[in-house]
Amino acid sequence: MKKYWAILTTRTQEDMAYRANYFIGALFRFLPLVTSIVLWYAVFKSMGGTHPKIEGMSYQNLIAYTALVYISRGVSSMPGMTRDICNDIKDGNLNRYIVRPINYSGYQIVYRLAHKLVFWLIAAVTFPVIFFLLRHDFTHQIQPEEWVAFIIALIIGFWIGMLFSLTIGLLAFWFLEISTFLYVISTIEYFLSGNLIPLNLFGPKMFEIVGKLPFSYEAFWPVLILLGKVAQHQLVSILLWGIGWVFFFLIVINILWFLGIRRYSAVGG
C-alpha cells in the first residue's frame, strides 16, 4: 500500500506544479455550458405550451442536467490515459514497471486517482459558483436513497471510465499505431455517455440500447438519478447492471494482459 501512496503523492505534486495551466483550463471548460443554456432556452421557447417537456425533461431539468454532467464527467473521464498506455507499450517503457514489484494496471489506477484529486481540489472552487448561479434550475428535492444511488453510480462511472480506457490501451499489444483510432473511440464514448445530450432524448427505441451500454454510467445515469428521473424500484437494477459491466471489463483486461504480455517485444531495453 505504501508504494502506491508514494505514486499518489508524487503525481499530485507534479500536477500542482502547473496549477496556472489547470485554472485556465478549469475556467474555459464552462464556456460550452453557456451555448447549451442558450440553445435549450430557444428550443423550449419555440415549443410553446405552458410547461413543455421533452421525454419527460423540462427546461430546468435539461439545464441542471448539462451542469451536473460536469460532475460525472469529472469523475469518469481519463484524459490521455489510453494514449499513455499505448506509448508505454509501443516504446518499451513497460519494462520499467514489469521489473518493479508493482502491478502496471494498479500503477495506472493510482496515477489517475492523483489526477482526479487535483481536479477536484480546483473544482471545489469553481463548481459551487456555477451551481449557485443555476440554483433555480435545480427543482428536484433529492431523496436520501437518491444520494446513495448517485454516489454508487459515480463510483461505477469512475471504474468503467478507467477500465474501458485500460482495455483500449492494452490493444496496443496488437496494433502499434492507433492514435486516430483512439480519437474515434473517445469521441464516440463522449457522445454515447450522454455528455452532449441526455440519452433518453434519443427516443425510446434507441434509449433501450444506449442506456444499457457501459458508457451511460460515465455521465448519464448518475445525473439522471440526481434529477429524480429514475423510479425507486429501478435504482437497484440499474446499479447492478453497471457493476456487471465493471466485472466484465476486469475479466477482459486480465485476458488482454495475459495474452498481450506474451506478445510484448520490450523494445528499447
Added chain:
Amino acid sequence: MVQIKQLFRYIRVFGYMFLNCLVREMQFKINFMIRLLAESLWLFLMVAYFLIIYKHVHDIDGWTKWDMILLLGTNHFINQIFEGIFFENCIKLTDNIRQGDLDFALTKPMNSQFLVSVRYTDFASIMNAVVGLIMVVVALHKMHYVPTWSQDVMYAILILNGILIYYTFMFSFSILTFWMGRANNLFDLYYQFSTFSRYPANIYKGALRFILWYLIPMLVVANCPVDVFKRTLSGVGMIYGFIVGFLFFIMSTFFWKKGLAHYRSASS
C-alpha cells in the same frame, strides 16, 4: 503591373509549398484515409445532436432542421479550410518564436507573415471541407432553394471573411508568444469559439449577443453567409460582415510587425 507580377509570384510559391505537403502526405496513404474519416466524425455527431433535438421541435427560433444543417455545413467548411491552411502553421509559429527559429522566414525575399502563415497545408482538413460543402448543397436542395449567382458570390466573400476572422484570432494568439513566452493554452479557445459560431445568431440575447457580434465576432463567421441564402441579412449587416473580416486581417499584420520587434533569434 508590378503588383500583379508580385501576386503571381506569391501564388506560385504557395503552389510549391502546397505540392510539397501533398507529396509528404501521400507517403502515408492509409493514415490519411483514416484521418479523413475521423475528422468528419465530430460533424456527424453534431448533425445527430441536432436531429435528436428536431425530433421534438419543428423549429428553433425560426430555424428549421435544414436551416440548421445549412449553418452546420457552412461552419464546418469555414473551420476546415481555416484548419487546413492556417491552424497547423499557427501552432508551429509559437514553437518557432519561442525557440528563435524564425530566421528561415525573415531572411527570404517575401512577406514573412505570408510565409509563416501558409507554409504547411493539412490535406485531411481541406478534403473534409468538401463534406461541409456537400451538406450545404443538400440542405439548399431540400429547401427547394436555388440561389442566384450574386448570392453565391456574396456567400463566398462572406465565407472568406469568416476564415480571416478565425485566422486573425489564432495568429494573434501565436504572436502573444513574443511577449508571454508560452501561449499554447489559448489555442483551446479556438474550439470554444467555434462552438459559438455553429449556432444561429438570433438565439443569443443581450450582452452575449453584443460580444459575439462586435468584440469576438463569432456570429459573423458562419451566420452572415447563411443569412445571404435565408434572405435575412440586412444591407448594414452585409457591409459590417465585409468590413470586419478585412479589419481583422489588417489587425493581424499590425500585431505581426509589433511582435517581430520583440523577436530574439537563436538559429543563426
